[in-house]
Amino acid sequence: MPESFHLKPVIKPLGKHHDRAAFDCGVEALQHYIREQAGQDMQRKIAATFVLVGDTSAAIVGYYTLSSTSVNIVELPEQVARKLPRYPMMPAxxxxxxxxxxxxxxRGYGKFLLADALRRCLIATEQVGSVAVIVDAKDDKAKAFYEHFQFIPLVNYSHRLFLPMVVIEDYFTR
Ligand SMILES: CC(C)(COP(=O)(O)OP(=O)(O)OC[C@H]1O[C@@H](n2cnc3c(N)ncnc32)[C@H](O)[C@@H]1OP(=O)(O)O)[C@@H](O)C(=O)NCCC(=O)NCCS
Incomplete structure (x- = not known):
C-alpha cells in the first residue's frame, strides 16, 4: 500500500523538496509537466502548482495548476452571459x-484536489476579479470527471469547460 495513504493528506505549493520524478498518473503530458516544467512556470509566474502530499512525505499524490485567463463573452451560454455586463472579455x-x-x-483525491482548487479560486476573487473557473480536459474521461462536478462546456468547445464563480461561492457558503 502506498506510504502516504496512511498519512493525513495536505495540499501545499510545489517546493524543491517534493519528489516530482516519481510522479506517475498514466498521462505522459501531465507527468512531463510536473517533472520538467512546473518549477520554471512557478518562477516565471505563468502557473502556480499545488501538490497533494502526505504530511511527512515528499511523494506527490496529485497536483493542480492555477493561472489567470480570460473568456470571450460569446463563449458563455446565453443564460450565464445575460447576467454579466457586455464587455467582450471576462476575467476567469x-x-x-x-x-x-x-x-x-x-480514492477521492481527485475530488479533494478539485475542491481545494475551487476554494482557492474563490478566495482569490477577494483580491482579483474572476467570473468563472475554466478547465481544459485532456480527453473524454477527464471531461466526464469535470462534468460530474457540474462543469459545462464553453460554446464551440468540446473539452474546455467552465463553472461560474457564483456557483462555486454557493458550494462553499451553502
Ligand atoms: C481524472 C482524475 C483526476 C480523477 O481523480 P480520482 O482521484 O481518480 O477521482 P476521485 O476518486 O476523487 O473521484 C471523485 C468523484 O469523481 C468521479 N469520477 C472520477 N473519475 C471520473 C470520470 N473519469 N468520469 C466521471 N466521474 C468520475 C468518481 O466516481 C467520484 O464520484 P463521487 O464523489 O460521486 O463518489 C484522475 O483519474 C487522473 O488524474 N487521471 C489522469 C489525468 C487526467 O485525466 N486528468 C484530468 C485533468 S486534464
Whole structure:
C-alpha cells in the first residue's frame, strides 16, 4: 500500500523538496509537466502548482495548476452571459492541469484536489476579479470527471469547460 495513504493528506505549493520524478498518473503530458516544467512556470509566474502530499512525505499524490485567463463573452451560454455586463472579455481562472498518481486514483483525491482548487479560486476573487473557473480536459474521461462536478462546456468547445464563480461561492457558503 502506498506510504502516504496512511498519512493525513495536505495540499501545499510545489517546493524543491517534493519528489516530482516519481510522479506517475498514466498521462505522459501531465507527468512531463510536473517533472520538467512546473518549477520554471512557478518562477516565471505563468502557473502556480499545488501538490497533494502526505504530511511527512515528499511523494506527490496529485497536483493542480492555477493561472489567470480570460473568456470571450460569446463563449458563455446565453443564460450565464445575460447576467454579466457586455464587455467582450471576462476575467476567469484556469485550472490548467489536475492529476492524481496512478496508485492513488479512485480514492477521492481527485475530488479533494478539485475542491481545494475551487476554494482557492474563490478566495482569490477577494483580491482579483474572476467570473468563472475554466478547465481544459485532456480527453473524454477527464471531461466526464469535470462534468460530474457540474462543469459545462464553453460554446464551440468540446473539452474546455467552465463553472461560474457564483456557483462555486454557493458550494462553499451553502
Ligand atoms: C481524472 C482524475 C483526476 C480523477 O481523480 P480520482 O482521484 O481518480 O477521482 P476521485 O476518486 O476523487 O473521484 C471523485 C468523484 O469523481 C468521479 N469520477 C472520477 N473519475 C471520473 C470520470 N473519469 N468520469 C466521471 N466521474 C468520475 C468518481 O466516481 C467520484 O464520484 P463521487 O464523489 O460521486 O463518489 C484522475 O483519474 C487522473 O488524474 N487521471 C489522469 C489525468 C487526467 O485525466 N486528468 C484530468 C485533468 S486534464
Amino acid at each position: 481562472t484556469l485550472i490548467g492541469r489536475l492529476a492524481v498518481g496512478r496508485h492513488y486514483q479512485g
